[in-house]
Amino acid sequence: MSERKTRVRFAPSPTGPLHMGGVRTALYNYLFAKQRGGDFILRIEDTDSQRFVPGAEQYIIESLRWCGIFPDEGVNEDGTIPEVPSEKHPHAPYRQSQRRSIYRKYAEQLVENGYAYYAFDTAEELAELRKEKEAAKETFTYNWETRGQLRNSLTLPEEEWKKKIETETGWTIRFKMPENRIVKMDDLIRGHIEVNTNTLDDKVLWKSADQLPTYHLANIVDDHLMEITEVIRGEEWLPSLPLHYMLYEAFGWQETQPRFAHLSLLLKPDGKGKLSKRDGDRLGFPVFPLKWVSPEGEISRGYREDGYLPEAFVNILALLGWNPGTEQEIFRLEELVDVFSLDRVVKSGAKFNPEKAKWFNAEYLRMMSGEALAAEFGKELAERGIDAEPEYVAKVCELMKNRAHFITDFWGLTHYFFQAPAEYDQTVVAKFWKDEVPQMVAQAKDYVMSLEPYTKESLEEGLHSLIVNNGWPMGKVMNSLRLSLVGINNGPGVADIIWLIGRDEFAARIDRALATL
RNA sequence: GGUCCCAUCGUCUAACCGGUCUAGGACACCACCCUUUCAAGGUGGAAAUCGGGGUUCGAGUCCCCGUGGGAUCACCA
Numbered sequence: 001m002s003e004r005k006t007r008v009r010f011a012p013s014p015t016g017p018l019h020m021g022g023v024r025t026a027l028y029n030y031l032f033a034k035q036r037g038g039d040f041i042l043r044i045e046d047t048d049s050q051r052f053v054p055g056a057e058q059y060i061i062e063s064l065r066w067c068g069i070f071p072d073e074g075v076n077e078d079g080t081i082p083e084v085p086s087e088k089h090p091h092a093p094y095r096q097s098q099r100r101s102i103y104r105k106y107a108e109q110l111v112e113n114g115y116a117y118y119a120f121d122t123a124e125e126l127a128e129l130r131k132e133k134e135a136a137k138e139t140f141t142y143n144w145e146t147r148g149q150l151r152n153s154l155t156l157p158e159e160e161w162k163k164k165i166e167t168e169t170g171w172t173i174r175f176k177m178p179e180n181r182i183v184k185m186d187d188l189i190r191g192h193i194e195v196n197t198n199t200l201d202d203k204v205l206w207k208s209a210d211q212l213p214t215y216h217l218a219n220i221v222d223d224h225l226m227e228i229t230e231v232i233r234g235e236e237w238l239p240s241l242p243l244h245y246m247l248y249e250a251f252g253w254q255e256t257q258p259r260f261a262h263l264s265l266l267l268k269p270d271g272k273g274k275l276s277k278r279d280g281d282r283l284g285f286p287v288f289p290l291k292w293v294s295p296e297g298e299i300s301r302g303y304r305e306d307g308y309l310p311e312a313f314v315n316i317l318a319l320l321g322w323n324p325g326t327e328q329e330i331f332r333l334e335e336l337v338d339v340f341s342l343d344r345v346v347k348s349g350a351k352f353n354p355e356k357a358k359w360f361n362a363e364y365l366r367m368m369s370g371e372a373l374a375a376e377f378g379k380e381l382a383e384r385g386i387d388a389e390p391e392y393v394a395k396v397c398e399l400m401k402n403r404a405h406f407i408t409d410f411w412g413l414t415h416y417f418f419q420a421p422a423e424y425d426q427t428v429v430a431k432f433w434k435d436e437v438p439q440m441v442a443q444a445k446d447y448v449m450s451l452e453p454y455t456k457e458s459l460e461e462g463l464h465s466l467i468v469n470n471g472w473p474m475g476k477v478m479n480s481l482r483l484s485l486v487g488i489n490n491g492p493g494v495a496d497i498i499w500l501i502g503r504d505e506f507a508a509r510i511d512r513a514l515a516t517l
Numbered sequence: 518g519g520u521c522c523c524a525u526c527g528u529c530u531a532a533c534c535g536g537u538c539u540a541g542g543a544c545a546c547c548a549c550c551c552u553u554u555c556a557a558g559g560u561g562g563a564a565a566u567c568g569g570g571g572u573u574c575g576a577g578u579c580c581c582c583g584u585g586g587g588a589u590c591a592c593c594a
Contacts, residue, residue: 045594047593047594048593050593051593127591137518138518141519170592187522190522195520196520199519203591206592214591215594216594235522235588235589236588236594237588237594238588239521239588239589240589242521264522264523267586267587273586273587274588319543323530325533326531327531327542329529347522347523347524348524348586349522349586351529352529353527353528355544356528356545366557402556402557402558413556467553473553475553475554479553481553488554489553491554491555492556493553493554494554
């Protein structure tokens with residue numbers, strides 16, 4: 001058992017876009033598998049035909065790809081989901097809706113062995129019972145106490161219920177939760193947990209509505225069939241862990257039962273509760289990896305479209321609920337594979353901090369070369385109709401990258417390297433453009449134009465000594481030069497700007513400022 | 518409400534099996550330095566063990582009780 005190959009799965013339900021918490025779950029699964037040389041499998045849990053959302057499945061796959069997470073099984077090279085078994089995808093199909101024939105016999109096996117039973121109560125009847133109990137301030141539970149008074153294969157004569165399951169469709173199969181047993185469980189990050197079965201209920205395993213298994217049945221059967229060794233999933237599943245343990249026992253699969261690890265939830269940055277789409281809209285940050293347009297046309301922003309680098313996004317997620325135990329915070333995916341460990345996953349929920357997320361992105365931006373940045377920023381320049389040499393764009397990016405958090409910040413920060421300022425900031429004009437200034441600026445221009453040799457260094461030093469030697473006020477002159485060149489009073493050094501835009505453009509901009517101001 | 522999980526700076530977190538803990542780091546914040554401006558960078562600062570009992574020579578670390586937060590109680594996953 002211990003020498004089984006590590007196999008983990010990410011099993012999302014295609015009911016909408018994948019939440020960043022979901023991506024984190026997928027990431028942890030992936031890291032765990034890769035570190036142990038195991039397999040990471042993607043399985044689509046679409047047993048709820050009511051909630052199926054078109055496009056969600058592709059969204060999930062694309063999100064993982066963007067993050068650099070490629071499943072070993074369950075997704076073809078072209079991003080489609082394998083429907084027939086092959087060498088690489090031996091357990092196909094990987095979509096539960098296409099595996100319905102598999103589950104039926106397992107459900108029946110449970111009934112035959114006395115671990116489950118057919119139930120004929122309609123949803124309305126049960127709703128009515130719940131209402132009655134609620135009125136008496138009690139809760140109705142379908143369990144060992146009540147199943148004897150309800151309509152099921154335990155209480156009805158055999159001929160009657162057998163006839164019913166053959167002729168009718170309104171029946172379900174329920175798990176027969178044993179009475180008064182202590183379920184002893186172990187969680188990889190939470191330790192030992194015990195629950196008395198009396199507090200549990202007879203969960204539906206087979207749904208009458210669409211003749212499909214519920215999550216619980218399909219999940220256990222598939223994890224068993226796909227030889228999953230560890231189940232790493234969200235904390236919301238912890239309450240159903242006892243049921244899952246009981247199911248493994250009922251099937252007699254305890255020997256190969258996977259180990260479980262329940263991850264704490266991602267919480268909203270302010271206030272209380274788990275992170276939701278609403279929080280993103282309200283506080284102005286994405287909660288989804290990619291932009292999503294719902295079938296109704298509702299748009300949700302994505303990290304990718306908001307300008308986050310996938311490496312930064314992965315890094316952010318990795319450190320939300322896990323830490324390396326060292327003071328290192330910047331990790332690329334490959335590095336995470338080496339250092340990740342479930343032992344260091346934090347038990348408590350993590351409030352998402354959008355400010356720190358921005359910082360991570362800025363860090364990754366600074367690590368990029370000017371050329372790489374230019375390749376990205378060049379696209380936006382082209383859209384804006386700016387025709388600039390890639391080498392020039394690269395130099396601009398290199399000079400300006402430590403001022404940006406996102407590539408989308410670049411235009412606002414660098415536009416004056418591509419076009420002369422359309423206007424001059426009036427408060428800056430008022431502050432620096434005093435009476436004596438224009439002639440100093442004009443002199444500075446003449447100086448620069450006749451500077452020999454003209455190098456970046458000579459420009460820098462020459463400009464400086466010109467001002468000092470003439471006894472001019474440094475701040476006033478420099479800021480006036482900058483104002484003339486870029487229209488505002490912040491940005492890189494004046495010499496850097498001149499050097500990049502070139503002497504001719506410099507002269508033109510100075511002349512224009514002298515003429516207008 | 519029942520059941521289960523969780524609890525260190527504002528936030529993410531560190532502190533291996535209880536002992537240099539003056540409780541460390543990062544984001545954000547503040548100050549200073551660098552500087553022609555704005556960033557970046559450097560230095561420093563403010564900032565936390567939820568409360569109460571125990572166990573122990575010694576508790577952030579173990580136990581109990583409170584309190585707070587979260588999850589879950591569907592023919593949804």
